[in-house]
Amino acid sequence: MDLSYIILIPLIPLAVFLLLGIFNQKIKPSVSGHIGVFGLLSSTILSFYTAYQYFFVYGKVNGVYQTFVDKTTWMNFTDTLHIDMGILIDPISVMMLIVVSIVSLMVHIYSRGYMKDDEGFTKFFAFLSLFSFSMFGLVLATNLFQIYIFWELVGVSSYLLIGYYYTKPSAVSAAKKAFIVTRFADLGFLIGILIIGFYTGTYDFETLNNPAGSAILNWASTSFMGLSVLTWALILIFVGGAGKSAMFPLHIWLPDAMEGPTPVSALIHAATMVVAGVFLVARLFPMYYFVEDGFALNIVAFVGAFSSLFAAIIAITQTDIKRVLAYSTMSQLGYMMLALGVSGYEGHEGLGYMSSMFHLFTHAMFKALLFLGAGSVIHAVHSNYLKDMGSLRKYMPITNITFLIAALAIAGVPPFAGFWSKDEILVAAYEHNKLIYYVGVFVAGLTAFYIFRIYFGIFWGKQTEYEHIPKESPLSMTFPLIVLALLSIVGGFIPFSEFVTPDKAGFEAHLNFPLAAVAVTVGFIGIALAWLFYKKENNLSDRFAEGFGMFYKWTYDKFYFDEIYLFITKKILFKRISAPAAWFDRNVVDATMNLIGNSTVTTSKKIKGLQSGKVQDYAFAFIAGVVIIAVVFIYLWTN
Amino acid sequence: MISGISIYELLTVTSILFFIGIYGFITRKNLISILMSIELILNASVINFVIINKYLYPDMLQGVIFSIFIIAVAAAETALAVSIIINLYRQINSVEVKDTELMKY
Numbered sequence: 144m145d146l147s148y149i150i151l152i153p154l155i156p157l158a159v160f161l162l163l164g165i166f167n168q169k170i171k172p173s174v175s176g177h178i179g180v181f182g183l184l185s186s187t188i189l190s191f192y193t194a195y196q197y198f199f200v201y202g203k204v205n206g207v208y209q210t211f212v213d214k215t216t217w218m219n220f221t222d223t224l225h226i227d228m229g230i231l232i233d234p235i236s237v238m239m240l241i242v243v244s245i246v247s248l249m250v251h252i253y254s255r256g257y258m259k260d261d262e263g264f265t266k267f268f269a270f271l272s273l274f275s276f277s278m279f280g281l282v283l284a285t286n287l288f289q290i291y292i293f294w295e296l297v298g299v300s301s302y303l304l305i306g307y308y309y310t311k312p313s314a315v316s317a318a319k320k321a322f323i324v325t326r327f328a329d330l331g332f333l334i335g336i337l338i339i340g341f342y343t344g345t346y347d348f349e350t351l352n353n354p355a356g357s358a359i360l361n362w363a364s365t366s367f368m369g370l371s372v373l374t375w376a377l378i379l380i381f382v383g384g385a386g387k388s389a390m391f392p393l394h395i396w397l398p399d400a401m402e403g404p405t406p407v408s409a410l411i412h413a414a415t416m417v418v419a420g421v422f423l424v425a426r427l428f429p430m431y432y433f434v435e436d437g438f439a440l441n442i443v444a445f446v447g448a449f450s451s452l453f454a455a456i457i458a459i460t461q462t463d464i465k466r467v468l469a470y471s472t473m474s475q476l477g478y479m480m481l482a483l484g485v486s487g488y489e490g491h492e493g494l495g496y497m498s499s500m501f502h503l504f505t506h507a508m509f510k511a512l513l514f515l516g517a518g519s520v521i522h523a524v525h526s527n528y529l530k531d532m533g534s535l536r537k538y539m540p541i542t543n544i545t546f547l548i549a550a551l552a553i554a555g556v557p558p559f560a561g562f563w564s565k566d567e568i569l570v571a572a573y574e575h576n577k578l579i580y581y582v583g584v585f586v587a588g589l590t591a592f593y594i595f596r597i598y599f600g601i602f603w604g605k606q607t608e609y610e611h612i613p614k615e616s617p618l619s620m621t622f623p624l625i626v627l628a629l630l631s632i633v634g635g636f637i638p639f640s641e642f643v644t645p646d647k648a649g650f651e652a653h654l655n656f657p658l659a660a661v662a663v664t665v666g667f668i669g670i671a672l673a674w675l676f677y678k679k680e681n682n683l684s685d686r687f688a689e690g691f692g693m694f695y696k697w698t699y700d701k702f703y704f705d706e707i708y709l710f711i712t713k714k715i716l717f718k719r720i721s722a723p724a725a726w727f728d729r730n731v732v733d734a735t736m737n738l739i740g741n742s743t744v745t746t747s748k749k750i751k752g753l754q755s756g757k758v759q760d761y762a763f764a765f766i767a768g769v770v771i772i773a774v775v776f777i778y779l780w781t782n
Numbered sequence: 783m784i785s786g787i788s789i790y791e792l793l794t795v796t797s798i799l800f801f802i803g804i805y806g807f808i809t810r811k812n813l814i815s816i817l818m819s820i821e822l823i824l825n826a827s828v829i830n831f832v833i834i835n836k837y838l839y840p841d842m843l844q845g846v847i848f849s850i851f852i853i854a855v856a857a858a859e860t861a862l863a864v865s866i867i868i869n870l871y872r873q874i875n876s877v878e879v880k881d882t883e884l885m886k887y
Contacts, residue, residue: 756883759816763808 146213149193149230152186152240153279156272159183163269172264176255179268183251183275187244190237197237198642208234208647210349214285223344231285231348234643235425235500239282242507243415245630247275249623250410253515256619257406257522267307271410274300278415282422286346287336290423294332294387297416298325304411305403317399324396328386335379342372352429354488362434370435377431377439381424381446388420388476391450395704397473401465401527405518408465413472413514414507421479421503428496428645432488444484444575448582451477453702455589460688460699463527464517464597468510471553471594474586475506481583482568485575486645493645494652495575498567501639505560508634509552512627513594516546519620520601523613529600533607538614541621543602545628550598552631554591555666562663563635569662570655587662591669599677789837796833800826813867813877817860824856 159182163175170178202208214229251271258267277296284290299322306318340346342365343358351358358373365372382393389397400412411417424431424443431440451474458470479499486495519542524531536543552559555566565587572580615621640652676687688695697703799822806819828849835845871877 757879758882759808759810759879766804766808 145196146211146230146232148189149213149232149283152189152193152244153276153283155182155186155189156275156279160269160272160276163265163272167265167269170265175265175268176251179272180248180251180255182272183244183248186275186279187248190240190244193232194237194241197232198234202234202237206648208642208649210647212285212349220340221344224340224346226288226346227285228289229285230283232283234647235422236282238500238504238643239422240279242418242504243275243278243282246410246414246507246511246627247271247278249511249515249627250406253409253518253620253623254404254406256617257518258404263307267304267404270300270303270307271407274304274411274416278419281419284348286348287339287351288346290426291329291332291336294383294419294423295329297411297419298322298329298387301325301400301411301416304407305400307404307407308402311402314402317396317402321396321400324393325386328393329383331379331386332383335376335383338372338376338379342376348426352427354429354433359430359433370438373430374435374438377427377434378442380427381439381443384420384423385446386420387423388417388480389450389473390420390446390477390480391453392704394450394454394473395708398466398469398701401463401469405465405514405521408469409511409514409518412469413510417472417476418479418503418507421476421483421499424480424483425496425500428483428486429488431483432486432645440484440486442484444481444579447477447480447482447484448579449477451475451481451586452582452589453477455586455593457701458593459589459596460695462529464520464529464532464601465514465527467593467597468513468517471513471590472510474590475502475510475553478565478568478583478586479503479506481579482571485572485579487575488645490646490648491650491652493650494567494640495571496645497640497643497652498564498571500643501637502561502564502568504637504639505552505564505631505634508627509549509559509561509631512545512549512624512631513553515620515624515627516542516549519616519624520546522616522620524609529597531607532601533604534602535613536602538612539602539616541615541624545621545624546598546602548628548631550594552635553594554670555587555662556591556670557659557663558632558635560631560634562659564639566654566659566662567652570658573655573658584662584665588665588669591666592673595670595673596677599673603678789833792833792837793830796826796829799829811879813870813879813882816879817863817867820863821856821860824852828852 159179163170163178196202197208197211211232212229214227214231216225217228218226220226251268254267254271258264261267274297277293277300281290281293281297284293302318302322305321306315308314336346339351339358343351343361345351345358350356353359362371362373367375384390386393397412397417401408403412431437431443454470454473454477458467458474461467461470479502482495482499482502484495486497486499487493519539520532520535521527523535523539523542526532548559552561555562557563569580569583569587572583638652641649644650700706803819803822803824803826806822807816810816810819831845831849831852835842839845867877870882874881
């Protein structure tokens with residue numbers, strides 16, 4: 144398979160970024176928007192061509208999809224341990240290329256309308272291109288270190304874009320929060336990478352993931368505190384992935400990241416960057432599965448299940464529509480994680496892995512659509528809050544229909560995309576772990592409820608008097624909505640199990656009717672409740688909330704996690720550790736240095752009078768010295 | 783060789799001359815006087831060269847020739863020193879030692 148053109152997929156957005164970044168002031172906004180869209184369009188076409196070539200022409204040999212690698216050595220550590228730069232083509236990376244390029248292209252087109260008349264229009268497109276470059280690099284990475292480099296690059300792009308409205312203090316602090324929390328998680332990732340490099344002697348995914356390779360076969364050779372060192376490494380790598388994918392308890396940055404422009408939320412904080420954590424676990428899936436009989440994978444499953452439940456509960460009570468969608472994203476990411484966690488490796492056992500990737504794909508489409516729809520609404524009413532919205536279906540028909548399609552997709556209503564992938568996840572969970580299955584079903588109901596809560600709240604509900612009559616968004620914004628809505632409808636019919644499986648062989652996936660019926664029923668119950676509560680203005684929901692009492696309040700305040708973190712950092716870390724350390728630094732370390740410096744200055748001030756500048760004083764000292772030496776020598780000589 | 787006068791007496795005279803020069807160098811306030819004191823020191827050593835040549839190696843001339851060298855060098859040195867002093871005078875209108883300590887510390 145010819146890989147030479149694939150490198151262009153990340154390089155074109157990089158070139159666009161450099162072009163727009165360097166000539167920021169000279170390019171007219173209208174032109175820069177076209178450049179950005181055109182660059183991404185080229186990458187998208189190349190991605191589709193790659194996917195076609197891989198899945199239908201060259202990829203399959205004897206019924207198994209091959210892995211193609213093209214790389215050059217970048218840094219040598221030892222004979223075996225080196226860092227390469229290159230591209231790796233296998234089913235999940237090709238699938239991610241498609242996801243990233245479609246969503247990114249749609250967001251580029253959408254931004255031309257949404258960001259119109261913004262001062263930093265060119266800068267915005269430069270950042271979007273930087274992000275696209277980093278994300279393409281991340282999915283194509285051939286080894287752990289390369290993925291880490293691009294991992295940090297997407298983090299930087301995310302930071303830049305969250306803090307895009309840099310005059311708003313809340314945006315600045317949200318950007319810092321996102322960067323610091325994910326950086327903290329990436330520390331775990333880095334330690335995991337170093338452990339793997341040290342104990343297996345390689346960073347290459349190919350070598351690490353080979354079920355018959357030395358890395359997996361020798362997992363038991365070294366252990367630490369009762370677990371294999373590789374298990375520790377995988378847990379630490381999962382910490383990095385959990386930070387990026389906003390898993391509990393590292394989720395606090397994602398809701399705040401909604402301070403960024405809405406297209407950014409759609410692209411980075413819903414469809415692509417936040418799934419990097421899921422992608423990372425999927426990328427190392429054979430290691431997770433085989434090392435220590437999947438100990439680390441069980442952690443992934445339970446963290447994912449808990450996060451999805453936790454986030455879905457919070458999502459019900461939030462009033463900022465973007466925050467509801469953010470918690471929804473976290474919940475769905477938890478779904479993907481739990482699906483990976485319950486997956487097996489061979490044949491039909493790999494259903495969890497396949498359904499996780501499937502859900503990643505469909506979720507990217509309908510969640511990007513939800514965010515872009517929300518952006519369209521926000522663009523029209525200039526508010527993020529449900530209380531300022533209502534009955535918008537009359538004013539914004541296209542947004543209404545597309546948002547409804549996305550909501551049906553995420554609620555798991557057949558035949559929309561989310562139904563198919565969610566059903567596969569639930570089947571995988573049912574076969575592996577009943578507890579996780581019940582959590583999954585419950586979350587499916589919650590998902591249907593909260594998403595229809597905001598749908599009814601925005602497009603139906605109370606009659607709101609608007610200062611300016613809201614009107615439908617321009618074509619540049621509705622076109623991506625329509626495209627993504629179509630994908631949300633047809634996305635579920637892609638036979639994913641033919642293409643993306645852990646052993647890359649492909650299998651026949653069937654709809655499990657009893658389980659699907661349960662999931663759909665639960666989904667409809669959620670929708671019906673939302674319909675009852677929010678379709679018409681009434682006080683049912685308030686009475687219901689009162690029934691929950693304290694629990695409602697806790698949920699509304701997001702279980703006080705921000706406050707807990709603030710308490711830990713401010714009251715414990717800063718006060719008990721940082722403040723004494725600062726005192727020690729100021730009063731012991733700095734003081735010692737100051738003492739040395741100051742005593743030198745004082746002494747020299749005292750003795751500098753000796754240097755009078757009078758040549759005769761020097762001559763006197765010189766002659767006196769000569770005389771003294773002469774006397775001493777004469778005395779010694781004569782004796 | 784001067785009859786009736788021993789080398790010790792002559793060396794005593796030059797030593798006295800030398801230390802008069804040193805004393806003058808250290809105590810004078812005026813740069814010109816200091817220069818004159820330096821001449822005294824040089825002259826004491828020149829006389830020493832001649833005396834030692836005459837008394838210890840009467841059939842040789844090195845000491846005498848060397849004294850001529852010293853006189854030449856001293857003349858050059860004096861010319862240089864005087865020109866420095868003149869320039870200094872143009873700058874600060876003074877040839878006093880106490881006014882030339884601008885570059886101390």
